[in-house]
Amino acid sequence: MAEEKPSTVVTCTAPVNIAVVKYWGKRDEELILPINSSLSVTLHQDQLKTTTTAAISRDFKEDRLWLNGKEDDIGHPRLQSCLREIRRLARKRRGGNGDSGSGDHPPLSLAYKVHIASENNFPTAAGLASSAAGYACLVYTLAKLYGVEGELSEVARQGSGSACRSMFGGFVQWIVGESADGKDSVALQVAPETHWPELRVLILVVSAEKKPVGSTAGMQTSVKTSLLLKHRAEAVVPERMEQMIQHIQERDFEAFAELTMKDSNQFHATCMDTFPPIFYLNDVSKQVIALVHRFNAHYGKAKVAYTFDAGPNAVLFALEDTVDDLVEVVKRSFPPENNGGQFLKGLPVHKASLSDELLTAVVRDPVPGAIRYLLLTKPGPGPMMVEDASSHLLGADGLPQSSP
Amino acid sequence: MAEEKPSTVVTCTAPVNIAVVKYWGKRDEELILPINSSLSVTLHQDQLKTTTTAAISRDFKEDRLWLNGKEDDIGHPRLQSCLREIRRLARKRRGGNGDSGSGDHPPLSLAYKVHIASENNFPTAAGLASSAAGYACLVYTLAKLYGVEGELSEVARQGSGSACRSMFGGFVQWIVGESADGKDSVALQVAPETHWPELRVLILVVSAEKKPVGSTAGMQTSVKTSLLLKHRAEAVVPERMEQMIQHIQERDFEAFAELTMKDSNQFHATCMDTFPPIFYLNDVSKQVIALVHRFNAHYGKAKVAYTFDAGPNAVLFALEDTVDDLVEVVKRSFPPENNGGQFLKGLPVHKASLSDELLTAVVRDPVPGAIRYLLLTKPGPGPMMVEDASSHLLGADGLPQSSP
Known part of the structure; x- marks a missing residue:
């Protein structure tokens, strides 16, 4: 398994989803484990999406967060759960030596602070379940930043339950799962967005x-x-x-x-x-x-x-x-x-x-x-990385760019 | 068991009830058998009541019905069920000879036609479940007219399900019952209206x-x-x-x-x-x-x-x-x-x-x-007979009196 070189700044987008078999009720508030499975349609990002940029640098003094251009509290427990979990997976992936800054990644210590900026292309107030897209985008972006791969819906779920379904495009089920640690309460794609073009x-x-x-x-x-x-x-x-x-x-x-x-x-x-x-x-x-x-x-x-x-x-x-x-x-x-x-x-x-x-x-x-x-x-694809550097929401100084 | 002499004209009143454990759904549409038991509070007739007068006479040419002063269709299947059932019980009570006009009741043949007039002391349009009071009053009045006693809630139930609960005052349950013929789907008083005066x-x-x-x-x-x-x-x-x-x-x-x-x-x-x-x-x-x-x-x-x-x-x-x-x-x-x-x-x-x-x-x-x-x-009593002849809704000619 070759290790990728983690980037210092990454921008990704993620979609909103709408459930057709509804999720309502948790059996575990901490891990966000549901009382039943649910199923949703991922909506197209051309119309509704969250964009998130995450950056790490030895110059950052603390973890910071901006939502729609305004600085917000990064201490929110659910956001901290996601951040902690991604860093844990990154450490595991690097064989436990991520914190020492050894080997291939001298500048990218996991101890470095992160800056995160996120915005929606639709009004938050519209009641369009922005938290699902927001947490899906956060987790996807952090995973790219730290070079974490594999099952990420379980991490997104810990930010906002329905966020796990926004980790895939098309038609997505969130399996209720049985285990107490939530490892089997994950999202799976039922069919891609191309399955039902009409x-x-x-x-x-x-x-x-x-x-x-x-x-x-x-x-x-x-x-x-x-x-x-x-x-x-x-x-x-x-x-x-x-x-x-x-x-x-x-x-x-x-x-x-x-x-x-x-x-x-x-x-x-x-x-x-x-x-x-x-x-x-x-x-x-x-x-x-x-x-x-x-x-x-x-x-x-x-x-x-x-x-x-x-x-x-x-x-x-x-x-x-x-x-x-x-x-x-x-x-x-x-x-x-x-x-x-x-x-x-x-x-x-x-x-x-x-x-x-x-x-x-x-x-x-x-x-x-x-x-x-x-x-x-219409139905659309799951989260994706934006390659165009001009799309970053954070500038070279690690602070939000003024909107174009 | 002494037979009472049936009157030729009888006036009774019956109350509205409001369910606190709700009835919704029939397992038998014909007999009006519910899918679950229910429980109601009978409301006081000083505020809400139906008054019904029923009369029989050899002079009547056909069964007729007036609701709130206007003639209405007596052929309604549920009304016919109640009428048929009361006449059947009357016949049974008289040992099967009711139709022949024998013995004590020469003028009161069950073959005589009946005139029924009914009115509410509240606007029907108010949505205050007038059918329960209406059918309870109909059945109670017909029973008095034909000298029928005993379990009558089962008959009222066949007019309108919740009518069976208006056959008692105070707090009343309607037992779901088990039998296919509905004989055990009856109303029972849980407590009289005097039980909870506050x-x-x-x-x-x-x-x-x-x-x-x-x-x-x-x-x-x-x-x-x-x-x-x-x-x-x-x-x-x-x-x-x-x-x-x-x-x-x-x-x-x-x-x-x-x-x-x-x-x-x-x-x-x-x-x-x-x-x-x-x-x-x-x-x-x-x-x-x-x-x-x-x-x-x-x-x-x-x-x-x-x-x-x-x-x-x-x-x-x-x-x-x-x-x-x-x-x-x-x-x-x-x-x-x-x-x-x-x-x-x-x-x-x-x-x-x-x-x-x-x-x-x-x-x-x-x-x-x-x-x-x-x-x-407040909670009130069940149906009662009105002794005052001036309360009859039908005159000596068997037609509705003009309202006082």
Whole structure:
């Protein structure tokens, strides 16, 4: 096994993912071990990604972190877990002599301090689960920096549970695992992003007034109080994982769509069964759900699926040939308010002319301004290293570059 | 066993009930057999009741029905089930000779036609489960008319499942039963209304725009599609029934309140787990839930409980000494809009002066007009016969009296 020469500065990008079999609840808070397996679709980085630069130098006085250009606390326990774990793997890889600065790598002591800068190409406030992309990117970048290879999803998992699924492109399962140390609670790719080229993902960013209950606290309360969550984890999810993998392998959109919707609903049902109950869906979310069911009922089959994480934003799945119609229906149901911003972002959409029949059946009581914007994307690849030096977020001085 | 002389005209009243362990789902649609036991509190007829008059006469040409003064279809299958069942029991009681008009009852042939008039002392549209009171009253009145005694909850159940619980006052369980013919799926009184004199019930009638999915159709879809409902019925409710009975017997308000809220939440969780999902709670319902949790958190214990049936109206439980404060908090959170109607109906409430501490902790973002009115009531007795002839809803001609 040849040792690579670790770089002194590395920049990588990592994707967001959206679960279609939901993760909700930890059996171990420290190691972030889940109570059930989950499965997600990795979204394309052309639309949503985190970029992270990490650098080490003998000149750095302390470990430092910048998020979206602002210095932040690097002492966060979960971030420290990831950093510690990557350094441990690097030490192990170098046969335990990494700290002595011996042999091939005199300037790259593991004792040197690290500077990390990270930013998203989408607003953090949009509620698009930025922590998964953030921790996946952090772990991937540090691994490249320290020359660590192999199973990294287990490390990312310790930053943010769902981050382990952002370590791969396409369709990814996170295996619940059995062992107490979490070594078998890892992410595996079910199929690459090229497997289902027609699949599209439309994100509806809802204008929400309030910040909902955070997922870490929410999960804890659910695990403690919801009898239905326990049943879901033990008796429902194992079978759903098998079914979902099969639907993806067979590219069976209708079956994929129906199970995706059912699993989103069941996750929100366990939130409501939590005490005190947690509500992530607001009236606009419910209007989107009703719209999708009317759309599908009109065609007599599931042509669109919705899924919601711990917030009111909707993520819709549809095949390429349905997207133009779907976007038009959404626009008519939630007419954009003229606030100067672009309403439709991401992949291009063609103007659709809808039949009166479809409009009558599907569009009801339009709610202007209820949706801030739409983002069209598709399944995409996992984390990657950026070779172009001009992309580094840290300059030669180890401090954030001013944005280009 | 002396036979009573059946009257030719009888008027009775029956109460509404509100479930604290919820019934949702039938195992037999025809006989109305539930998938789990349930438990309810019978509300006082001084505030909410149905009145029914039934008369038989050789002069009547056909069976006829009037609801709230308007003639309605007596051919409804469930109403016919009740009528047929009571006539069958009457025939059995008379040793099979009822139809021949023999012996003691020459004028009261079971072949004579019946006229039935029924009305509520509350608006049907208020979503206050009028069918339970309605069918309980129908069955009780017909039984008095035909001189039938004994177990009648099984007959009322065949009109509307929860009607069987309105056949008793106080605290009532409906046993799920095991037999295929439903003979053991009956209501039993857990404790009479005098058992817990301090208990109060505050109904918040929410201004809803839309008629939600009806409970008959909703239940059918839930039974077909919700895995969580199946688990609830099999594994959760049996234990909750035992717990709830114990809390009531011990008059343990905190435990009663917490279990009541949890069970309401779980029922709505199973509705959300239904496919397509069913949402009965709207944003106002959720605001009421949040308000109750803040109220309880302020006192460090459950002083108020909420429960919601298949609609957005909230039913709150509290002890007498909490009611004045609770009403004031609700009024400040949902300031009445001046629409000419009375905002607080039912039992009297005293003006409360709330501490600033309580107000700051509990009242947030008031929503004027979100609640149409409040109705304060308490547990009450079961169905009863009205002796006063002036209360009959049918005149000597067998037709509805004009309202007094």
